[in-house]
Amino acid sequence: AALIIGAVASSFLGGILLPFAKPATVLLVVWSGTLIFSVLCRSKKAKQYTPEKDDIVITREDYPEIYALADRAAKTLGCTKKLTIILIPNCNASMLRTDKENFVLLGVGLLSLLCEDELYCVFLHELSHSSEKHAALFRERAYAERVDALHTDAAGLRAFTSLFFIGFDIRYLFNITLFEATASLILEEDADSDVASYGSAEAGASVMLKLAYDTRYAWESDAYDFEPFFAPEEHSLHATREIITKFKARMEERREFWDELIYKEILANNASHPTTRMRLEALGYDKAKIFQKSGAPAYAAEVEAAIDLVDARLYELHKDEYKEGHKNAYLEPLKEIEKWKADGSPIVAGKYEDAVAAMFYIGRVSEGEEICQKAIDTLDANSIAFALFKKASLMLARYDFEGVELMYKTIELNPNYMDEGLDLIGNFLCLTGRESELIEYRKRAVEIAQKNEDETAKTAYLSKSDRLTRDDMPPEMLENILAYMHSLDEKGIINRVFLVKKTVSDSFFASVFVVHFWGGTDDDRQEIMHGIFRYLDSYPVERHFSLFDYFEYPDLKLEKIEGSIVYDKKENKNL
Numbered sequence: 001a002a003l004i005i006g007a008v009a010s011s012f013l014g015g016i017l018l019p020f021a022k023p024a025t026v027l028l029v030v031w032s033g034t035l036i037f038s039v040l041c042r043s044k045k046a047k048q049y050t051p052e053k054d055d056i057v058i059t060r061e062d063y064p065e066i067y068a069l070a071d072r073a074a075k076t077l078g079c080t081k082k083l084t085i086i087l088i089p090n091c092n093a094s095m096l097r098t099d100k101e102n103f104v105l106l107g108v109g110l111l112s113l114l115c116e117d118e119l120y121c122v123f124l125h126e127l128s129h130s131s132e133k134h135a136a137l138f139r140e141r142a143y144a145e146r147v148d149a150l151h152t153d154a155a156g157l158r159a160f161t162s163l164f165f166i167g168f169d170i171r172y173l174f175n176i177t178l179f180e181a182t183a184s185l186i187l188e189e190d191a192d193s194d195v196a197s198y199g200s201a202e203a204g205a206s207v208m209l210k211l212a213y214d215t216r217y218a219w220e221s222d223a224y225d226f227e228p229f230f231a232p233e234e235h236s237l238h239a240t241r242e243i244i245t246k247f248k249a250r251m252e253e254r255r256e257f258w259d260e261l262i263y264k265e266i267l268a269n270n271a272s273h274p275t276t277r278m279r280l281e282a283l284g285y286d287k288a289k290i291f292q293k294s295g296a297p298a299y300a301a302e303v304e305a306a307i308d309l310v311d312a313r314l315y316e317l318h319k320d321e322y323k324e325g326h327k328n329a330y331l332e333p334l335k336e337i338e339k340w341k342a343d344g345s346p347i348v349a350g351k352y353e354d355a356v357a358a359m360f361y362i363g364r365v366s367e368g369e370e371i372c373q374k375a376i377d378t379l380d381a382n383s384i385a386f387a388l389f390k391k392a393s394l395m396l397a398r399y400d401f402e403g404v405e406l407m408y409k410t411i412e413l414n415p416n417y418m419d420e421g422l423d424l425i426g427n428f429l430c431l432t433g434r435e436s437e438l439i440e441y442r443k444r445a446v447e448i449a450q451k452n453e454d455e456t457a458k459t460a461y462l463s464k465s466d467r468l469t470r471d472d473m474p475p476e477m478l479e480n481i482l483a484y485m486h487s488l489d490e491k492g493i494i495n496r497v498f499l500v501k502k503t504v505s506d507s508f509f510a511s512v513f514v515v516h517f518w519g520g521t522d523d524d525r526q527e528i529m530h531g532i533f534r535y536l537d538s539y540p541v542e543r544h545f546s547l548f549d550y551f552e553y554p555d556l557k558l559e560k561i562e563g564s565i566v567y568d569k570k571e572n573k574n575l
Contacts, residue, residue, distance in 0.1 A: 050098075056309060057086050058087060058306065067083075067085065076198045077194065079102060079131070081101055082102070084102070085106055087310050088106065089109070093122050111303055113210045117199070118206055121199040121204040124194050134187050147169050189282060208280055210251075212258065213255065216261060219427070228362045230325045237311065262276045263287070264431075265432075265433055268430045333362045337364075347371065350537075372391050382539070382542055389407070389410045392409075404441075407421045415456040422445050455505065471499050473511060478566060481513070488527075491524060493519045494516070498559075498566065499566045509544070510545060514547075517550070518569070533547055
């Protein structure tokens, strides 16, 4: 409204000034048009969701039993919009709503676990979100997406006009984040109450348990040896069915243990859904069991057909690019492992980490775990953060509480593992219901994050305002580091190397290496930088290192700092 008033006022003033000052009038008219354009950009309605060509939309003609359950839920809840079901390749369900249509996204993995009564409960829950009582959150989400897009996708004049609103938009996006955190929990509980009111509480509880089993399966599945998806040379014709079969087998093995965890879980501060225990209690259960009822033949046939359909569609979508995935996600990691073994399997800082990471990536977990233990047993204490992180991660995924302190130790040794490490600890403590430890964790996490913000995070960038001075690194240490850099530079593309000291506080500084490349490809440079990073990240001294590409900071004029050039290719020597 203020901008419209401003536009009208500018136009009116321009009309008054026209006989006296034409240039000012032109400027005012342009300004008025700019204001009006900015308002039009804001008032443009966001494009509503429509299925894409790759979406697996199922029809009423082919899946009458499944649609009958969805229609029954819609009628019960008074939903009159058109309803479309889209299959997705996971074990979850969600809903998208537009002005004229509701879309239920139904995970085929979840569908494979459900009988009719359970699927009806899923539709009740999802379609509850289409009711008017949930409309406010969906409207705010849609508007927030549009506001965000106005800034992230803006170009030209739109980029300029979006600045008029930037202060308001930042405040709005912050507030919607807080609103969603609270509203999502309330609306999920409300949707669960519709399940309790209109569906079978027993069937609804069974669905909650099966969803919880999938969460636990995902948490621990990478902690044991597994067959990677891209290991076969050809894309499987039954990839989805194979994944479902593995999950069902694991569920039968672990169900009793998972049940114990489910009733211990604590709600995370950033949770968007209630815990399974909270949802079961809302359905009237202190303890619940999974529903053992089998589906009717016609329904069961549709479930099987849905799995086959997803398998067929995914195969058609990805068969041409599968070979590239097989190369990048399997053969390349395998090559990294074989190269390391050909070099004699050295348990040396900067040498073994990529091979171990590749082992974990392609499912050779026990082998990678064994090498990490060897590294912990043989390397200097300042060089084992990577191995400690891998070991602690496995311990947490296997519900071993001792992994918590090990992860804290890892973060203390190397702050690069802070974000992922703290997330793993927090999730572990919530999943296992350790309330007192969770309270201590939240306090400790704030302290760690604050220390990182005050010190370590400031070494992740360079600026003209930094306190950059000569770094008098011990000559032997510098010689070792430069020698390692040269060992990676097979094509001779390292032109110069700078070393400066960045002082963050009276008690904290970093030794900053800046590498100036000349020639080579982007991949060549990235490979060298990655190798140097691995080496510095595990260097056996209590010193913080930072590493940058010279061309990221060409305006810093590092050459002006006395003694900063420690290698110059023209001189063909270290300086």
